[in-house]
Amino acid sequence: MNLALLFTEDFVAADHALLAGRRLAHLHSVLKATEGDLVPVGLVDGEMGTGRVLRLTETEALLQVKLTDPPPAPLPLTLVLAMPRPKMFRRVLQTCATLGVKDIWLVNSYKVEKSFWQTPWLSEENLRENLVLGLEQARDTLMPRVHIRKLFKPFVEDELPALLKNTRALVAHPGTSSPCPTHIEGPATLCVGPEGGFIPYEVDKLIEAGCEAVHLGSRILRVETAVPVLVSRLFDAGA
Amino acid sequence: MNLALLFTEDFVAADHALLAGRRLAHLHSVLKATEGDLVPVGLVDGEMGTGRVLRLTETEALLQVKLTDPPPAPLPLTLVLAMPRPKMFRRVLQTCATLGVKDIWLVNSYKVEKSFWQTPWLSEENLRENLVLGLEQARDTLMPRVHIRKLFKPFVEDELPALLKNTRALVAHPGTSSPCPTHIEGPATLCVGPEGGFIPYEVDKLIEAGCEAVHLGSRILRVETAVPVLVSRLFDAGA
Numbered sequence: 001m002n003l004a005l006l007f008t009e010d011f012v013a014a015d016h017a018l019l020a021g022r023r024l025a026h027l028h029s030v031l032k033a034t035e036g037d038l039v040p041v042g043l044v045d046g047e048m049g050t051g052r053v054l055r056l057t058e059t060e061a062l063l064q065v066k067l068t069d070p071p072p073a074p075l076p077l078t079l080v081l082a083m084p085r086p087k088m089f090r091r092v093l094q095t096c097a098t099l100g101v102k103d104i105w106l107v108n109s110y111k112v113e114k115s116f117w118q119t120p121w122l123s124e125e126n127l128r129e130n131l132v133l134g135l136e137q138a139r140d141t142l143m144p145r146v147h148i149r150k151l152f153k154p155f156v157e158d159e160l161p162a163l164l165k166n167t168r169a170l171v172a173h174p175g176t177s178s179p180c181p182t183h184i185e186g187p188a189t190l191c192v193g194p195e196g197g198f199i200p201y202e203v204d205k206l207i208e209a210g211c212e213a214v215h216l217g218s219r220i221l222r223v224e225t226a227v228p229v230l231v232s233r234l235f236d237a238g239a
Numbered sequence: 240m241n242l243a244l245l246f247t248e249d250f251v252a253a254d255h256a257l258l259a260g261r262r263l264a265h266l267h268s269v270l271k272a273t274e275g276d277l278v279p280v281g282l283v284d285g286e287m288g289t290g291r292v293l294r295l296t297e298t299e300a301l302l303q304v305k306l307t308d309p310p311p312a313p314l315p316l317t318l319v320l321a322m323p324r325p326k327m328f329r330r331v332l333q334t335c336a337t338l339g340v341k342d343i344w345l346v347n348s349y350k351v352e353k354s355f356w357q358t359p360w361l362s363e364e365n366l367r368e369n370l371v372l373g374l375e376q377a378r379d380t381l382m383p384r385v386h387i388r389k390l391f392k393p394f395v396e397d398e399l400p401a402l403l404k405n406t407r408a409l410v411a412h413p414g415t416s417s418p419c420p421t422h423i424e425g426p427a428t429l430c431v432g433p434e435g436g437f438i439p440y441e442v443d444k445l446i447e448a449g450c451e452a453v454h455l456g457s458r459i460l461r462v463e464t465a466v467p468v469l470v471s472r473l474f475d476a477g478a
Contacts, residue, residue, distance in 0.1 A: 002459045072457045095464050138458040182422070182475070218311045219377040220241045225334050225467050228460075232471035236421070
């Protein structure tokens with residue numbers, strides 16, 4: 001946590017916020033904050049700045065909040081992701097949030113096991129918690145949106161073409177002949193398959209919808225590695 | 240596991256290997272192999288090819304091995320990594336192996352907690368197991384070398400200058416003014432700090448040894464995300 005993300009419900013006055021739970025524990029155990037210290041904060045979907053610790057006890061911290069700076073620019077990327085295995089999903093979600101992905105579509109695919117959709121990590125509350133952890137890591141405040149689509153075909157036929165419009169549309173597909181482009185200009189839509197990849201029918205449907213199949217070299221990457229590799233390759237990571 | 244990595248001790252004849260344990264379980268449960276099937280294999284530090292399943296029981300699989308193709312090219316990268324937190328270390332190690340990093344130096348740093356060095360994941364056997372998992376994911380056979388240096392100063396003063404020689408030497412340091420270069424030509428040495436980063440004294444020592452401090456934009460990435468992002472940015476990932 002490189003920034004404590006604040007929500008409107010944390011505010012007890014216009015510029016005073018009260019923290020408890022995880023964010024309080026972090027102040028104590030990692031930042032070892034004391035009264036008077038300045039700690040980095042951000043308002044969800046708003047600006048970033050500092051919080052002066054006015055009162056710090058075992059059960060709460062009162063911060064005087066001063067918001068001064070805009071959050072980092074979002075990535076101009078729509079990520080369409082075959083629902084990952086639950087133990088990997090949480091990390092992938094945090095990584096997406098950290099990297100600045102703001103639009104995430106979780107879709108079904110032949111090799112997505114039915115049980116993956118049962119994971120408690122898909123609940124509204126758990127999605128938000130993991131996105132917050134990713135934002136706090138990156139020092140960002142803009143909450144990503146997660147869309148869940150449990151049927152592949154209607155999504156690809158009815159919704160994807162509109163998402164792709166005016167973007168560079170790619171599907172990561174090991175073994176295809178075109179390498180993934182580098183440092184593109186403008187927005188992109190990127191489809192990433194499950195472990196074992198999209199099946200040929202799915203790749204064909206994605207191409208029909210307007211995607212270009214691209215590869216990342218001969219190495220097969222896990223989804224949690226492929227996402228940062230692809231994002232870093234497509235965009236200039238703020239540098 | 241996109242390839243079963245074979246070791247000389249697996250061979251019962253010049254072209255016959257006997258598998259048990261994890262690799263056997265994978266044949267049964269994931270590949271659902273039956274006798275006669277061809278499965279992808281590779282010889283550690285050697286070529287890749289196929290294994291024909293000659294016999295498959297609950298306790299062993301006998302493969303007729305045919306090695307035909309070279310493994311993917313290694314990354315021309317020396318990675319100097321502040322020892323990560325144990326729960327992250329295993330994944331970072333697998334990711335490095337998957338990405339094709341072949342030379343990994345685990346070093347101490349002020350913000351590396353002493354307890355990190357006590358992890359059982361640093362044993363010879365566990366290091367090898369996780370590197371194997373990473374290679375099998377990528378379909379690679381070339382085993383990375385891991386070097387452990389528990390003292391920062393002697394490493395940076397006495398060993399690092401020789402490692403850096405004739406390479407582009409970088410230390411990832413959030414907040415510095417130069418962006419990380421992209422698509423460099425030739426070999427690189429990359430130093431990545433712990434959670435919270437190298438302290439200024441350490442960055443100065445690394446610069447003194449010949450490194451250039453570079454940043455990846457305003458987002459702070461976890462080590463497990465920074466490594467694939469940096470590798471993808473520096474090299475053209477086989478594409």
